Amino acid sequence: MAIHYYCRHCGTAVGTISTMSVDSEQLGIHKLTDEERTDMVQYQNNGDIHIRTICEDCQESLQRNPDYHQLDHIIH
Secondary structure: OEEEEEOOOOOOOOEEEOOOOHHHHHHHHOOOOOOHHHHHHEEOOOOOEEEEEOOHHHHHHHHOHHHHOOOEEEEE
């Protein structure tokens, strides 16, 4: 099982955690609402978990350009 983090805005692979034992509290998933969890966490058939997050470049773009929050994807 691996946990893969991808930027929700540009699709960049942010990082991967390869471990056999991790729970939702260690990842912070337990703090998400049901709606947030549905939007951000995807469980794959092979046991991997894909988590939608934000990369540093997109975070920086959003801070400089608050209007970008209206967009689903940011190209930078």
